[in-house]
Amino acid sequence: MTEAGAADDHSLAAELAGTAGRLLLGVRAETGFADARALKDTGDLRAHEYLMAALAERCPGDAVLSEEGRSSVAGKRSKGDDRAPTRNTADAERLTASRVWIVDPLDGTREFSEEGRRDWAVHVALWERDASGTGRLAAGAVALPAQGLTLRTDAVGGAALVRTDLTDPDPVTAGHGPAGAPPPREVPLHVPAPDAGKLRIAVSRTRPPEFVRRLAEAIEPEVELVPIGSAGAKISAVLLGEVDAYVHAGGQFEWDSAAPAAVALGAGAHASRVDGAPLRYNREDPRLPDILVCHPMSASTLLSGIREVSGALP
Numbered sequence: 001m002t003e004a005g006a007a008d009d010h011s012l013a014a015e016l017a018g019t020a021g022r023l024l025l026g027v028r029a030e031t032g033f034a035d036a037r038a039l040k041d042t043g044d045l046r047a048h049e050y051l052m053a054a055l056a057e058r059c060p061g062d063a064v065l066s067e068e069g070r071s072s073v074a075g076k077r078s079k080g081d082d083r084a085p086t087r088n089t090a091d092a093e094r095l096t097a098s099r100v101w102i103v104d105p106l107d108g109t110r111e112f113s114e115e116g117r118r119d120w121a122v123h124v125a126l127w128e129r130d131a132s133g134t135g136r137l138a139a140g141a142v143a144l145p146a147q148g149l150t151l152r153t154d155a156v157g158g159a160a161l162v163r164t165d166l167t168d169p170d171p172v173t174a175g176h177g178p179a180g181a182p183p184p185r186e187v188p189l190h191v192p193a194p195d196a197g198k199l200r201i202a203v204s205r206t207r208p209p210e211f212v213r214r215l216a217e218a219i220e221p222e223v224e225l226v227p228i229g230s231a232g233a234k235i236s237a238v239l240l241g242e243v244d245a246y247v248h249a250g251g252q253f254e255w256d257s258a259a260p261a262a263v264a265l266g267a268g269a270h271a272s273r274v275d276g277a278p279l280r281y282n283r284e285d286p287r288l289p290d291i292l293v294c295h296p297m298s299a300s301t302l303l304s305g306i307r308e309v310s311g312a313l314p
């Protein structure tokens with residue numbers, strides 16, 4: 001799924017997501033948490049404007065689909081800025097383009113505005129047209145700025161975990177270097193297999209779908225529901241082994257899942273719609289309301305459990 005991107009596209013996605021993430025840490029420090037609305041809007045728009053400008057400069061021929069470049073957000077402003085958000089590539093052009101960057105400048109906007117929370121992300125994905133006509137995710141990066149991590153695709157169809165904050169050793173990369181040596185900056189990323197007998201399923205903190213509670217009752221392994229903000233942070237938690245699956249239905253858009261799905265597929269995870277159909281991107285209608293990400297070993301249990309409770313799907 002990720003082989004199509006040129007080596008540079010993977011690095012560029014990671015660089016842009018990481019830089020937008022640093023910018024967002026700066027917005028948090030500068031704006032403070034007293035006015036959540038101002039902090040959310042300023043974060044959304046500053047990261048969006050940075051990504052639009054960087055993509056226009058670095059990839060001038062490519063189309064862009066950003067959550068914050070839709071015509072419906074034209075009236076939104078960041079603190080101290082009168083400018084309207086830079087618009088996305090027009091639909092007619094995007095739908096015939098051969099390369100489209102699908103970005104969520106700030107996923108988990110609510111968590112970004114809550115002091116101390118680390119479950120928010122920057123998503124940068126590249127979709128490329130291919131011979132099949134449906135296209136595919138060619139590269140992707142998810143920055144978790146408050147966790148000092150970026151998860152990214154690589155040039156050989158895999159994925160990597162990059163430590164962006166080298167001052168704070170983290171348990172994930174720490175075990176990879178020789179004893180006593182500083183942990184490497186970047187390590188290969190493979191989705192870990194679940195422990196037998198128990199499944200931890202990440203769900204939305206604020207809108208956990210009722211059908212996931214039904215699913216938890218319907219399947220054999222014991223299930224623990226783990227509320228986490230941001231689709232990117234939840235999918236990253238699956239890839240980092242903090243949970244075993246992410247199940248969502250009832251509403252979402254292409255930008256919420258494109259970059260994390262690209263990384264998940266590169267890391268060997270199962271990523272699909274909740275009925276098992278492939279995730280498709282760069283459609284005319286950007287709604288992509290449901291998703292399942294897990295280790296391939298758990299996919300059939302979860303897909304058949306979801307089928308059993310499909311009457312409860314939103």
Ligand SMILES: Nc1ncnc2c1ncn2[C@@H]1O[C@H](COP(=O)(O)O)[C@@H](OP(=O)(O)O)[C@H]1O
Pocket residue numbers: 067104106107108109110203204205206207228229230231249250251252253256
């Ligand atoms: N029912 C729904 N309809 C539309 N978007 C939804 C949704 N549920 C979740 N999302 C979006 O998916 C992302 C993760 O949500 P959650 O943390 O609740 O799981 C959020 O993106 P943004 O933060 O970029 O808006 C949120 O807006």
Ligand SMILES: [Mg+2]
Pocket residue numbers: 067104106107108231255256
């Ligand atoms: Mg989002």
